[in-house]
Amino acid sequence: MNMHFSTNIVINIIRMLAVIPLALIVDGIFRKVLARMQNRAGPPIIQPFYDIVKLFGKKKSDSRGYKNIFFRVIPILYFLSTYGLFLFILGIINFQFDFIMFIYIIVLSSGLYIILGLVSNSPFGVFGSMRDMLLMICYEIALTICVFSFIVYSDVLSLGQLNESWMILKLPLASLCMFVVVLVETRITPFDTAEAEPEIMGSVETEYSGKGLGLLDMSRQLKLLFFVIMLTKFLFNPAGILAFILFSILILFILIFSEATSARYRTDQTFNILLIVLLLSVIEFIRLYILVW
C-alpha cells in the first residue's frame, strides 16, 4: 500500500513537471500556426523556451515599481495560482466538492492578475487592471455557473468523477458560454480587450521585465494549456488518451482560428457581450433545474 502511494506521488510530480514544457510547446504551436494563417513564417516551435531562458537570465528591473514588494511577489503568486489549477484538472487533488476550490483558484488567479497592474505604478497597467476588473464581474460568474451546470448535470461531487461524455450536445448553451469565457481568459480576439496593445500599450505587463515578465509569460502559456484541457474535459471528455489529445488539438485550432479571423471588441462592447453570456449561462442553469429536479 505504502509502495503504491509513493509511486503515485512520483507519477504525479512527473505529470506536474511535464506541464510546463508542454505549455511552452503548445504556445509555440499556437504562434507557428497563427503565423502560417497570417501568411508569415513565424517563430520556431521552441521559441517560447528561448524567450523564457532569456527573460530569466536578465538582471533586476530598474522600474520605480520595483521598490514595491507586491511588484516582486505578485508575479510569483500569479504563476503559482495558475500552475495550481493543473492539480485539479489532472486529477491529482481529488476530494468532495473540490470544484468550489477549483473555481476559487481560477478567480484568485484572475484577481492576482488585476493586482499586478495596480501595483505596477503605470497608468497603462492601471488601465489594464480596470478593464479586466470590469470584465471579470461578468466572466468569472458565468464560468462559475457553467462549471456548476456541468457538475450538476453529471450528478457528481468532485471534478475527478466527471465522466460524462459529449456534454457539448447535452448542455449547448453552457458549452458556448464556457468557450466565450475561455476566449476572454486567454486573451484571444475578439475578446482580448484587457490586453489591447495599440490602446493601452502592454496593459498590465507594461512595467514588468526580466524574471517577472518571464513568470507572467509562463503563466499565460500555462493558462492557455489549462483552458484547452478544461474545455476538452468539460465539452467532449472522450474515452482514451489519444482521443483526448485529438480533441485538445481541435480546440487549440479553433482558438487559433478565432485569433486569426477576428478583430477586437471595445471594452463596452465586450462587456455587453459578456452580459449576454452571463444571461445565457443562467438560462442554461434554469433549464437544467427543470431537467434534473
Added chain:
Amino acid sequence: MHDFSLPIGPVNPSIKEPTCIKLNLEGNIIREAKLQLGYVHKGIEQLLEGKKIEQALYITQRICGICSFSHSNGFVHSIEKMIDYDSPKRVKFIRTLITELERIQSHTLWMGFMFHEFGFETMFQYLLRDREYILEVFERVTGGRVHHAINKPKTVKYDLRKQDIKFILEKMKILEKQFAEYLDIVKTDEVTKKRLVDVGIIKKQQAKRYCLVGPAARASGFNNDIRSKHPYDAYPYLDFDVMVNKNGDAYARLTVRLMEVLESIKINRQLMKDLPEGDIPKSNLTFIKEGMATAQVEAPRGENFYFTIVKDNVIDRIKIRTPTFALINILPVLLENRPIGDVPVILHSLDPCFSCMERVIVVKENKREVIDEHAFLHKYCDQHH
C-alpha cells in the same frame, strides 16, 4: 475635474511616428485631448533654401517615405509653371502612373495599420503582402522600392518599356481580386463594423470649416479632389470617379480608401491602354533667373501644396503644406467624449504623417511673439539662428 491624465506617445504602439497626445480622462472617457507636436521637426524648408533646383529635387523626394513621388511632383510642377513648360503627354502618363501606384501602396499600408489598430492582425499581414506587389513594380520601373525618384524638371528619368506594361497589368489583376475580397470582408465583418461605424464622425460642415483634404474629407461628403477639381498631368485625359461617402465616420474613411484603391487600379489600366508612343525628352539643367509659382497635387493623403520662389537659379523660399497639416487640427475635437479604446482608431483614420508635416509656427502680434514651447526649442536651439 479630471480623474487622471494619460499620455499617448511619444513612444506608443498606436502611433507609428513620435508625437504626443495628452488625454485628460474621466474614468474611461476622454474629456480633453491636447496634441503636442515637435518631435520630428526636420527643418526641411530652411534646408531647401539656397539649393539649386536639381539639388532641391533630391531633398523634396525625401520629405515623406510613403508619398515621396507626390512631393517631387509638386515641386517639379511649380518649377515647370515658372518656366511655362508643358511636358510631353508620355511623361505626363508615366507621372500619373507612379502617382496612382503610390496611392495604392499608401492606402494599402494605411489599411494594414488601421486593421492592426483594432486587432485584426491577419488583414494587416495580408495587406502588407499585397503592398509588396506594388513595391515590385516600383523596383522594376523606377529602380527604387520606397524612394521611387523618377521625376525630373521637364521629364522623367526612365521610360516605360513594353514588358513593364505587361508586368504592371499582371500585378493589377492580382490586386483587383484581393481588394474586391477585402471590400467584402469590411462590408460583412461584424466586429470591424462595431469598431468603426459612428466612431469619429466628421460632418460635412465641420470638414469644410477645418479645411480637411483627401480621403478624410471625401468620407464626409466634401469633395476636394485635386485630380478632378484642378486636373494636372494625365488626369484630363482619364475617365474616373471620385469616391465620396456621406457618413463621415471611421468606417466611411476605410471604405472610401478601399474604393479608391480599386479606382486607382482602373486608372492604371486606362493609362497602360492609352500610353502615347514616342520618346521622353532628355533631362538637362534648369536655370531660372527669377520666378514664383504654386502647385497642387493630390497625394494619397490629400492635397499637397507647393509654393516656390526662385532667385538666381537657387531656391529663395519654399512653403510646403502637406495634407497632415490640414488633417491633424480636428483630432482633439474628435477625441473628446470618446472612450480610450477609440483613440488609435480615430487617430489612424485620419492617416497622419507627422515627419513631413511638422513646422515651426511663429505668430507675431506687434512685437510679442506667440510661439509654441516645442517650436521655441527648435527655433532657438537651431544653430542657424
